Amino acid sequence: MNRFAAALIAVAFVVLSLAGAGPASAHATVIATDPADNATLSEAPARVSATFNETMQPAFAAMTVVGPDGNLWSTGAPQVQDAVVAVELRPLGPTGTYTVNYRATSADGHVVTGSWKFELTVAGTGTPGPSAAPLAPPPQPGDDLPVWPFIVGACVAVGAGAWWAARRRT
Numbered sequence: 634m635n636r637f638a639a640a641l642i643a644v645a646f647v648v649l650s651l652a653g654a655g656p657a658s659a660h661a662t663v664i665a666t667d668p669a670d671n672a673t674l675s676e677a678p679a680r681v682s683a684t685f686n687e688t689m690q691p692a693f694a695a696m697t698v699v700g701p702d703g704n705l706w707s708t709g710a711p712q713v714q715d716a717v718v719a720v721e722l723r724p725l726g727p728t729g730t731y732t733v734n735y736r737a738t739s740a741d742g743h744v745v746t747g748s749w750k751f752e753l754t755v756a757g758t759g760t761p762g763p764s765a766a767p768l769a770p771p772p773q774p775g776d777d778l779p780v781w782p783f784i785v786g787a788c789v790a791v792g793a794g795a796w797w798a799a800r801r802r803t
C-alpha cells in the first residue's frame with residue numbers, strides 16, 4: 634500500500650512539474666512593430682523598432698534590415714530602451730521588400746528571434762551597406778524548454794516517496 638501511495642505521489646508531482654513547464658517557457662514576444670508587418674510605404678522610415686511584452690536586456694541585441702537587393706540597409710548598433718529594440722536606417726534604395734531581423738534577450742535570459750517585412754513602393758536615393766550576413770546561428774532546439782521544473786519535480790517525488798515510506802515504518 635505505501636509503495637502504491639508513494640508512486641501516486643511521484644506521478645502527481647511529475648504531472649504538476651510538466652504542467653509548470655508551460656507558463657515557464659512562455660517568454661518575451663513582440664507585441665508591435667514600426668513599421669507594421671507587411672506595411673506598404675512610399676517613404677522610407679528613419680528607423681525600425683519592435684516592442685516586446687517585457688523589458689529586454691540591452692546586451693547582445695541584434696537588429697538588421699535587409700533590402701530586396703540582399704544588402705544591409707540598417708546602420709549602427711541596435712538600441713534597447715526598456716521593451717523596445719530599434720535600429721537606424723540609411724536612406725533606403727530600391728523598391729521591394731525589406732526584411733527586419735532581430736535577436737534579443739528577455740529579462741529571464743531567453744533569446745527571442747524573429748523577423749518582419751515591409752514594402753517600399755517608391756525608390757529612394759540611398760546607397761546600401763555591405764552585403765547582409767545572417768544574424769546569428771539559430772538557437773538549438775530544446776534551448777527554449779527549461780529543465781529545472783523536471784529536476785525539481787523528480788527531487789520532490791523522490792523525497793515524498795522516502796518521507797512516506799519512513800512515516801509508514803514508524
Ligand SMILES: [Cu+2]
Pocket residue numbers: 657658659660661739741742743
Ligand atoms: Cu523565457
